[in-house]
Amino acid sequence: MKSLDPRVNRLPKVGHPGQVEPKAPLDQLGTFEVFVQAKEGKPFQHEGIVHAPDLEMAFVLAKEAFTRRFTCVSLYVADTRHVYVSAMTEGNTSAWDFINLIEQQPGNKDSYEIYYLLRRGKQHQHAGTVQAAIPAEAMSEAKKLYGTKLVYNVWAIRTADIRFTSPEEKELWLTLPEKKFRDASDYKGGDKLKEFLERTKV
């Protein structure tokens, strides 16, 4: 392989050109759901996923993938396997209709974070926190609190399964005001263009 790019020419020879072994399952690791808080006081919102080996790495990668442009004050992540999900509904049918109210369950209570989808096509939003012994009870408790709202999908995640941003970590998103090279507003070419057009006017 002869490239214009000297760095490509310097690449070590690995394996055989053109020969690829199909990737093994989990080569790209598991997935984690990412939630972002845009402003203080606003609810957290689901933004998407990252692939990562564990919660801690998921947090780091989520910061890179979703918050490169100071679009948030806080974020958190949870393993996709730890999200308890209701049925998806549409029209006037609420997701609450498919969630059963159940009795208080025996055992220690954990706290669960509840998310709902208020509009199809939009993202899940944090609704609040409930106490429950099992996920089904968390869904039931959520229905008691928010059941009058028309929602299309409900998620519950045990609070202990979430990797939150600590107060000290919030400075991750503090950047010097003069560092604007990621912003479109830092590329004003208007004056240069005007000067050029005047100079070359026939």
Next chain:
Amino acid sequence: MYGGGNTFEGIKTDTLAQEDPVKLAEFEARIERGEKIEPTDWMPQLYRKQLIRMIEQHAHSEIIGALPEGTWITRAPGFKRKLSLMAKVQDEVGHAQLLYSAAETLGKSREQMITDLITGKSKYSNIFNYPAFTWADSCFISWLVDAGAIVNQLANAKGSYGPYCRALDRICAEESFHLKYGHHCVIYLAAGTEKQRQMFQEAINRWWAPMMHFFGPSDKISAHTEVLMRWKVKMASNDDMRNQFLDMYVPKIWELGFTIPDPNLKKNPDSGRWEYTEPDWEEFKRVINGYGPCNKERLEVRRIAEERGRWVREALKKPSAAYVTPLA
């Protein structure tokens, strides 16, 4: 950045006859109302298959598109340009991550998508199979290839599949920086020395044909295109997107005193449409089938990167890991 002119597989429409007619009618009514389809909703097999194909091609284009520009990071003129180009290339790779995730919600694993890219089974935008000879080539890509991508992405962001639309909204917001940055670079070349102007003119001469190919060949009006447009998978015809691009950017190129290497390029004042020499579609096919100037290099760079990263992924893998399809 984005690969326009998606290639859609020619699928016989009789596959539709095998779908449940009641569910199909509900599905179409939902799209007709302007509602989004979400991963757990019922959808026809053809819809799922074509969306995976389109989103996956888009993701691969972001990854491969980072290569011709990434080449120029170390040689970009000055610290500021290096920072900007690095940020842009990071964005492109980030876009690929968002898009792979959206495709995964439809049931194709990331492992399979990467394998299909490297073996050449999946396609990506043709334009990245051409080399970036000079800094001006990198500026052409940042300004005009990204501009073409935005035309495409803004249309697709109004499509019917929820996770893809949400990824595109996020991507479009970042593309505005790429476009301004690219234009800024080009203005500086245009207002510079004779040599700088010549450098950009030569870049236009090299990239104009691939740019016209970018949006893909004229769509044949087939039952197939019709169904994809009805389902809001394909949002605008290739010719319409090419015309919109020419309308927005040809005047800007001319304004800077550059020429475009097509003597037949002009806007028809009656129809309002641009006329141009028919692009060489045989060349387009040749390149898409793997015989462009850089196809081999691009895939080989990807393959080596995957091989060299293997031990890192192995070391990180937890025995308890198990894959589940991401949620939204």
